Amino acid sequence: MMSAPAQHDRYRKLVEISNIINSTLEIDALLDLAIETVSSTLDAEGCSLVLRQPGTDDLYFRSAAGAAREEIKKIRLKLGDGVAGLVALEGKPLLITDAQSDTRVRHDISRRVGMPVRSILCTPLSVEGKVVGSIEVINPRSKPNFDDEDMQFLSAVSDSVAIAVRNARLFTQVSSEKETLSRVLGLQPTIIGNSEPMKTIFTMVNKIMRTDVTILITGETGTGKGLIARFIHENSQRRHQLLVEVNCAAIPDTLIESELFGHEKGSFTGASYQRKGKFELADNGTLCLDEIGELSPRAQAKLLRAIEEQRFERIGSNTTLSTDVRVLATTNRDLAQSVKEGQFRNDLYYRLNQIEVHIPPLRERREDILLLVEHYIEEFNGQFEKNVVALSVPAKNFLLDYDWPGNVRELKNMIKRAVLLCDEEEIRCEHFPLLVQPGQERAAIAGAQEFPNLGELERMHIIAALQRAEGVKKKAADLLGISRSTLDRKIEAHKIAL
Numbered sequence: 001m002m003s004a005p006a007q008h009d010r011y012r013k014l015v016e017i018s019n020i021i022n023s024t025l026e027i028d029a030l031l032d033l034a035i036e037t038v039s040s041t042l043d044a045e046g047c048s049l050v051l052r053q054p055g056t057d058d059l060y061f062r063s064a065a066g067a068a069r070e071e072i073k074k075i076r077l078k079l080g081d082g083v084a085g086l087v088a089l090e091g092k093p094l095l096i097t098d099a100q101s102d103t104r105v106r107h108d109i110s111r112r113v114g115m116p117v118r119s120i121l122c123t124p125l126s127v128e129g130k131v132v133g134s135i136e137v138i139n140p141r142s143k144p145n146f147d148d149e150d151m152q153f154l155s156a157v158s159d160s161v162a163i164a165v166r167n168a169r170l171f172t173q174v175s176s177e178k179e180t181l182s183r184v185l186g187l188q189p190t191i192i193g194n195s196e197p198m199k200t201i202f203t204m205v206n207k208i209m210r211t212d213v214t215i216l217i218t219g220e221t222g223t224g225k226g227l228i229a230r231f232i233h234e235n236s237q238r239r240h241q242l243l244v245e246v247n248c249a250a251i252p253d254t255l256i257e258s259e260l261f262g263h264e265k266g267s268f269t270g271a272s273y274q275r276k277g278k279f280e281l282a283d284n285g286t287l288c289l290d291e292i293g294e295l296s297p298r299a300q301a302k303l304l305r306a307i308e309e310q311r312f313e314r315i316g317s318n319t320t321l322s323t324d325v326r327v328l329a330t331t332n333r334d335l336a337q338s339v340k341e342g343q344f345r346n347d348l349y350y351r352l353n354q355i356e357v358h359i360p361p362l363r364e365r366r367e368d369i370l371l372l373v374e375h376y377i378e379e380f381n382g383q384f385e386k387n388v389v390a391l392s393v394p395a396k397n398f399l400l401d402y403d404w405p406g407n408v409r410e411l412k413n414m415i416k417r418a419v420l421l422c423d424e425e426e427i428r429c430e431h432f433p434l435l436v437q438p439g440q441e442r443a444a445i446a447g448a449q450e451f452p453n454l455g456e457l458e459r460m461h462i463i464a465a466l467q468r469a470e471g472v473k474k475k476a477a478d479l480l481g482i483s484r485s486t487l488d489r490k491i492e493a494h495k496i497a498l
């Protein structure tokens with residue numbers, strides 16, 4: 001009979017295992033962990049887990065612990081073969097106490113892995129009446145044989161592991177269906193562009209998207225940095241996991257570290273509960289850090305370590321957590337310049353900039369303009385049930401000549417508005433916003449006021465910038481070439497309602 005503390009300890013292990021299982025869909029890590037825990041709790045010389053290849057009679061070793069783990073993983077079994085195969089076939093646990101003379105044992109395998117067997121305990125992995133495999137432990141170190149209590153423990157672990165295996169298989173199935181669906185439905189990000197710079201970008205992205213290198217995506221606002229980041233993630237091995245985005249410019253300095261790395265309850269005023277950071281959320285997936293140039297020096301230092309070592313601590317905790325995160329970063333600043341000016345860490349810059357994808361502004365690749373216009377006319381025709389088929393010649397010329405300070409985002413919004421406003425088959429200049437139309441800007445303002453003074457012009461211009469930046473002040477400030485705080489002051493002075 002087992003002592004009460006020992007039983008308690010086993011129960012705790014069991015809870016630990018089921019917690020782990022319920023919190024992750026990463027089957028590899030999970031099975032390894034379950035096997036390690038079983039092997040140490042039952043003090044076994046060896047422990048292994050076989051799974052049935054769905055739809056076949058083949059079993060393969062998915063995970064093993066003990067001295068022979070690597071050798072064991074190379075072995076293939078058939079259903080009914082050896083102890084593990086027999087249990088997987090019959091779905092009943094098996095306890096063998098005199099393994100040496102038992103004919104069900106595959107002695108050739110124990111010879112091959114150099115582990116003479118004395119005692120074997122094996123339980124099936126079954127869920128909803130289906131056996132998906134089995135877990136086997138070999139030779140307890142501190143006693144001659146495994147016993148009934150060991151069997152109870154292993155059976156309980158098996159039940160949890162079986163559910164995890166089923167969940168992971170369902171997940172894989174759902175993910176691959178999602179992938180097929182998103183291809184069919186065109187949810188995969190579509191990147192339009194036929195200009196030379198875009199072709200170069202496509203070639204480059206194709207080469208690097210499946211690797212884990214850190215990529216710095218640069219370009220003005222609205223050029224498609226976020227789009228490229230999503231495209232890279234959706235085409236990487238990490239596509240079944242999350243793409244977590246953090247906009248470094250939108251989060252105050254004081255909170256950015258907690259946003260990235262998480263915090264423990266009570267670690268600072270306002271931290272009333274424990275919170276996971278984006279690094280933790282993006283584990284096994286991709287973390288996209290937008291506007292990386294805005295990070296404070298302190299956050300830069302922490303970020304560098306997290307990227308280099310793939311380790312970090314939550315704020316207020318001494319426990320180091322490790323992650324497996326692929327980092328993408330975007331910026332519309334000239335980071336090299338920020339490095340020169342001492343605002344951005346040199347080492348972090350070189351770490352992020354393993355590869356740079358630079359997207360030129362739309363005005364430097366005018367060949368893409370009409371392609372994008374066509375693409376968006378089609379999209380918004382569908383969305384708004386319109387039937388726009390063409391552009392008037394002046395409208396086309398206007399789009400081709402326009403400066404596009406807001407790049408593709410601005411073009412997209414302009415076409416969206418035009419399609420909405422257009423009741424005929426042809427988009428004309430009048431469907432574009434008044435403020436962007438050359439020569440009409442002054443007329444529009446003059447219509448409201450005989451001769452606008454500078455203050456009034458400034459007010460109009462700020463409103464136009466805010467509209468173009470879709471209300472994002474940082475972007476509006478960039479468009480206007482002023483700082484965010486100057487913009488705030490001007491918004492207040494001009495009494496602009498947001």
Ligand SMILES: Nc1ncnc2c1ncn2[C@@H]1O[C@H](COP(=O)(O)OP(=O)(O)OP(=O)(O)O)[C@@H](O)[C@H]1O
Pocket residue numbers: 190191192193219220221222223224225226227228290330332408409412475
């Ligand atoms: N080449 C492209 N083809 C199709 N759509 C594009 C392209 N480039 C950008 N877009 C669209 O333009 C909009 C703006 O793109 P995105 O958000 O990726 O820009 P960004 O560079 O990340 O901007 P910001 O610096 O403001 O974050 C999105 O709706 C995106 O889908």
Ligand SMILES: [Mg+2]
Pocket residue numbers: 225226290330
């Ligand atoms: Mg972006």
